Amino acid sequence: MTAKLPFEALSVETLAARLGANEALCSHIGKDTSRWNVREVGDGNLNLVFIVEGATGAAVVKQALPYVRLVGDSWPLPLKRSFFEYHALTRQQARAPGSVPAIHHFDEGQALIIMEYLSPHIILRRALIEGRQLPKIARDIGLFMARTLFRGSDLHMAAKDRKADLALFADNVELCDITENLVFSDPYFDAKMNRHTSPQLDRIVAELRADRDLKVEAQRLKHIFAANAETLLHGDLHSGSIMVTDTETRMIDPEFAFYGPIAFDVGMLLANFWMAFFSQRGHEQNGKRDTMRVYLLDVTVETWSVFRTEFSHLWRTERTGMLYQKSLFEDQGDRLGAEQALDHMLHQVWTDMLGFAGVEVHRRILGLAHNADFETIADEDLRATCEAKALKFGRHIAVNRRQIHSIDEVNKLAALIERENRI
Ligand code: SR1
Numbered sequence: 190m191t192a193k194l195p196f197e198a199l200s201v202e203t204l205a206a207r208l209g210a211n212e213a214l215c216s217h218i219g220k221d222t223s224r225w226n227v228r229e230v231g232d233g234n235l236n237l238v239f240i241v242e243g244a245t246g247a248a249v250v251k252q253a254l255p256y257v258r259l260v261g262d263s264w265p266l267p268l269k270r271s272f273f274e275y276h277a278l279t280r281q282q283a284r285a286p287g288s289v290p291a292i293h294h295f296d297e298g299q300a301l302i303i304m305e306y307l308s309p310h311i312i313l314r315r316a317l318i319e320g321r322q323l324p325k326i327a328r329d330i331g332l333f334m335a336r337t338l339f340r341g342s343d344l345h346m347a348a349k350d351r352k353a354d355l356a357l358f359a360d361n362v363e364l365c366d367i368t369e370n371l372v373f374s375d376p377y378f379d380a381k382m383n384r385h386t387s388p389q390l391d392r393i394v395a396e397l398r399a400d401r402d403l404k405v406e407a408q409r410l411k412h413i414f415a416a417n418a419e420t421l422l423h424g425d426l427h428s429g430s431i432m433v434t435d436t437e438t439r440m441i442d443p444e445f446a447f448y449g450p451i452a453f454d455v456g457m458l459l460a461n462f463w464m465a466f467f468s469q470r471g472h473e474q475n476g477k478r479d480t481m482r483v484y485l486l487d488v489t490v491e492t493w494s495v496f497r498t499e500f501s502h503l504w505r506t507e508r509t510g511m512l513y514q515k516s517l518f519e520d521q522g523d524r525l526g527a528e529q530a531l532d533h534m535l536h537q538v539w540t541d542m543l544g545f546a547g548v549e550v551h552r553r554i555l556g557l558a559h560n561a562d563f564e565t566i567a568d569e570d571l572r573a574t575c576e577a578k579a580l581k582f583g584r585h586i587a588v589n590r591r592q593i594h595s596i597d598e599v600n601k602l603a604a605l606i607e608r609e610n611r612i
């Protein structure tokens with residue numbers, strides 16, 4: 190038996206020597222390491238990401254660090270997140286084939302995953318900031334969410350398998366803890382690592398932190414997030430976790446995967462489209478973004494519609510788990526009973542999705558982890574105007590989520606707030 194080497198972070202300088210004998214990598218890029226070209230391209234908050242090009246191809250090597258990259262070694266974070274990412278990717282590939290990068294190799298001890306290099310894909314967030322309209326994202330992401338969220342739940346899986354999987358992912362404690370604090374609590378008090386565009390947003394931030402209804406709602410959502418282990422979530426499905434071309438969409442980075450409410454992934458994703466919408470005014474130096482704004486709202490409509498339609502299709506054709514079993518409905522000739530239950534479930538997902546979207550908007554403007562949609566607006570007054578509108582929108586959909594009945598209603602509100610001169 191070969192002894193396990195202690196964890197050691199890779200670098201551009203050491204990668205070829207460390208992985209030169211890795212068969213999976215060599216089979217994809219060629220084994221002549223003198224021809225390898227290594228770049229570190231990680232721009233996320235947590236990990237190292239290398240692109241390695243060789244004589245016959247390229248691959249991505251992603252390695253977890255024992256701390257949060259964004260903050261430094263004062264915030265330790267376990268390497269096991271790489272294990273959860275690997276296992277989430279294998280499940281997503283099985284449940285929604287072709288929607289994630291292919292995995293070439295996983296090394297648990299070194300917390301590294303060698304995977305397909307997606308090219309010429311770029312990060313969706315970057316594309317939206319540039320004003321690019323991607324024709325396929327709504328359909329591809331809507332299908333991905335419906336398939337992974339339905340097929341990872343007790344609606345579809347054998348109870349024994351889902352419970353085993355639930356136990357496996359239950360250990361992703363530290364990454365859940367990040368979400369529990371950063372998304373649901375920190376934005377609503379003066380938490381140590383928070384920041385916001387100041388002084389422009391100071392008054393609005395104070396108002397939000399004094400807003401009892403909002404804080405109660407955020408905690409109700411946190412409770413749902415923590416207690417409703419409904420399905421295997423991606424866990425961090427924002428526009429920075431999606432790579433795109435005009436014809437292809439791939440979801441990446443599911444290291445926050447764990448069992449939680451179906452509505453969480455959907456809400457986080459849609460929040461990122463709504464933030465892209467509110468940030469467009471900040472990117473208008475090179476031309477108006479009116480059609481981009483219309484496009485983004487259309488994307489939310491189509492994504493939700495594709496998600497609903499596919500989820501409903503799976504409900505009717507793949508409901509093989511212990512929940513709402515067919516023996517109670519279709520097998521007794523009661524098709525309508527099953528439809529009633531589906532309607533009820535989708536209504537719950539809708540209502541909770543709006544809440545999760547609202548708090549996701551808030552945390553990206555008030556918390557530690559901001560997003561480039563707003564951060565790349567250099568003019569701070571203009572940035573604050575965009576952010577203030579998004580904050581108002583987020584508060585409205587989180588607090589009033591039970592009274593909002595359609596995505597058109599949400600988008601009318603977004604358009605109305607976007608046109609306001611004063612916030
Ligand atoms: C400390 S990690 C901050 C954020 O980065 C990740 O992408 C997640 O969104 C997390 O909340």
Ligand code: MG
Pocket residue numbers: 233234425430442
């Ligand atoms: Mg990530």
